[in-house]
Amino acid sequence: MASILRTSRTKPVWSSLARARFSSTAPKNTTLKERLAELIPLELENVKRVRAEHGKKSFGPVLVDQLYGGMRGLPALIWDGSVLDADEGIRFRGKTIPECQELLPKAPGGAEPLPEGLFWLLVTGEVPTQEQVTELSKDWAARSAIPEFVEEILDRCPPTLHPMSQFSLAVTALNHNSAFAKAYQDGVSKKEYWGPTFEDSMDLIAKLPNIAGRIYRNVYGQGKLPAIDPAKDYSHNLSTLLGFGDNQAFVELMRLYITIHSDHEGGNVSAHTGKLVGSALSDPFLAFAASLNGLAGPLHGLANQEVLVWLSKMQSKIGKNASDEAVKEYVWATLKGGQVVPGYGHAVLRKTDPRYTAQREFALKHLPEDPLFKLVGQIYNIVPDILLEAGKAKNPWPNVDAHSGALLSHYGLTQMQFYTVLFGVSRAFGVAAQLIWDRALGAPLERPKSYSTQAIEKIFKDKA
Numbered sequence: 117m118a119s120i121l122r123t124s125r126t127k128p129v130w131s132s133l134a135r136a137r138f139s140s141t142a143p144k145n146t147t148l149k150e151r152l153a154e155l156i157p158l159e160l161e162n163v164k165r166v167r168a169e170h171g172k173k174s175f176g177p178v179l180v181d182q183l184y185g186g187m188r189g190l191p192a193l194i195w196d197g198s199v200l201d202a203d204e205g206i207r208f209r210g211k212t213i214p215e216c217q218e219l220l221p222k223a224p225g226g227a228e229p230l231p232e233g234l235f236w237l238l239v240t241g242e243v244p245t246q247e248q249v250t251e252l253s254k255d256w257a258a259r260s261a262i263p264e265f266v267e268e269i270l271d272r273c274p275p276t277l278h279p280m281s282q283f284s285l286a287v288t289a290l291n292h293n294s295a296f297a298k299a300y301q302d303g304v305s306k307k308e309y310w311g312p313t314f315e316d317s318m319d320l321i322a323k324l325p326n327i328a329g330r331i332y333r334n335v336y337g338q339g340k341l342p343a344i345d346p347a348k349d350y351s352h353n354l355s356t357l358l359g360f361g362d363n364q365a366f367v368e369l370m371r372l373y374i375t376i377h378s379d380h381e382g383g384n385v386s387a388h389t390g391k392l393v394g395s396a397l398s399d400p401f402l403a404f405a406a407s408l409n410g411l412a413g414p415l416h417g418l419a420n421q422e423v424l425v426w427l428s429k430m431q432s433k434i435g436k437n438a439s440d441e442a443v444k445e446y447v448w449a450t451l452k453g454g455q456v457v458p459g460y461g462h463a464v465l466r467k468t469d470p471r472y473t474a475q476r477e478f479a480l481k482h483l484p485e486d487p488l489f490k491l492v493g494q495i496y497n498i499v500p501d502i503l504l505e506a507g508k509a510k511n512p513w514p515n516v517d518a519h520s521g522a523l524l525s526h527y528g529l530t531q532m533q534f535y536t537v538l539f540g541v542s543r544a545f546g547v548a549a550q551l552i553w554d555r556a557l558g559a560p561l562e563r564p565k566s567y568s569t570q571a572i573e574k575i576f577k578d579k580a
């Protein structure tokens with residue numbers, strides 16, 4: 117494959133010009149929306165310049181194998197919030213996970229970044245001040261209530277309906293109050309699309325804890341949902357709604373969890389689906405509900421549930437504290453049964469996922485003796501060699517989902533069917549940031565070309 121299609125050696129796409137336009141820290145005394153209004157005309161000019169300079173240049177060949185192969189490596193999308201390097205992993209607006217942990221504002225006494233700051237970074241490319249992050253926490257708390265009819269929809273769902281299906285239903289229904297859908301009906305100019313998209317995106321993120329909390333309490337019978345506290349940050353409120361707000365370590369875990377799950381460039385199923393559906397000018401609620409339906413697949417976000425299901429089955433088959441030999445046999449049996457080892461492999465990454473590493477470091481600090489954490493570590497020492505020996509997977513290393521369930525269950529969130537909902541809450545941050553920019557930059561309707569196998573054969577026969 118042509119080198120331009122290989123992402124493994126690509127350095128973060130963050131040009132010196134972009135750095136000059138978006139300085140690394142946010143100017144004080146602006147709200148996120150005010151700052152966006154300043155940045156949008158600059159970025160419009162920048163995109164115009166890039167297209168004038170490079171618009172007619174080829175960006176590498178397309179191989180027929182890529183049409184059949186899930187478009188792996190095909191350069192096809194613009195996504196500004198994050199870039200994924202095959203070896204190094206994710207960078208959010210040019211910053212690695214450890215850099216985000218160091219630079220983004222934290223809660224008083226906390227060590228993990230506040231996702232509010234990560235959202236500001238994803239949207240503007242700038243690190244916000246502590247005050248700007250506090251204002252975002254308050255703004256989201258003020259927007260957090262969900263309409264009564266959405267509460268009723270959730271309350272009427274049978275507890276046997278998967279939490280992700282309930283999540284998607286509720287987010288779809290939020291479209292009832294979409295500022296973008298209303299503005300469009302009222303004949304808003306294209307130039308103004310980003311304003312109501314911004315409002316919807318803020319509402320979407322703000323309302324997710326109430327939706328997630330209600331699903332959790334309904335499905336698992338955890339009692340009445342408490343109220344959001346406007347003095348607390350987003351992750352603290354989410355933890356409270358799930359019943360873990362008194363546990364500071366869990367709240368810290370949520371801050372880290374949302375940050376690392378927020379965005380993973382544009383080609384993954386949930387991000388791309390949100391962008392695709394948004395390109396039809398479906399509002400952010402409809403677009404993100406589509407993202408959730410993609411995230412609910414076992415090869416994508418549902419893998420965090422699958423990992424725990426797989427580990428539980430392993431323990432009931434070979435017992436707890438099983439020997440390496442017994443674990444190896446179980447892994448081989450999984451592969452021989454035509455199943456994947458969940459939590460391992462990746463479509464882009466070719467090394468251990470830094471999101472896995474960040475969670476491992478959290479575990480080493482907060483729960484080093486946890487038996488499930490130890491099992492996750494034991495699996496790490498066994499699975500990659502087996503996947504290499506089996507010879508199919510291009511990446512034998514663990515991804516983000518190999519670790520998250522062990523952390524959640526340590527604190528008592530043991531209901532594995534709920535895990536992907538937390539991934540979904542986090543993924544809204546990245547999808548919403550890009551939806552705002554897509555409307556600000558006038559991104560067009562997505563409409564790639566498809567071919568039949570017959571047409572492909574004919575093209576090459578005619579050329580011969």
Ligand code: FAM
Pocket residue numbers: 384414415416417419451455456457458459460461462463464508509510511515516517
């Ligand atoms: N266990 C067994 N086989 C695997 C494997 C794994 N963990 N990872 C890849 N393979 C197989 C894969 O199924 C394919 O087999 P076939 O040729 O028979 O179709 C072959 O190896 C080549 O696949 P690849 O090119 O290495 O990976 P893909 O880009 O096709 O797929 C994943 C990437 C993530 C879907 C794949 O690695 C997988 O199924 N992993 C387990 C599920 C998982 O953990 N998903 C979560 C991914 C995560 F980061 C996320 O989105 N949240």
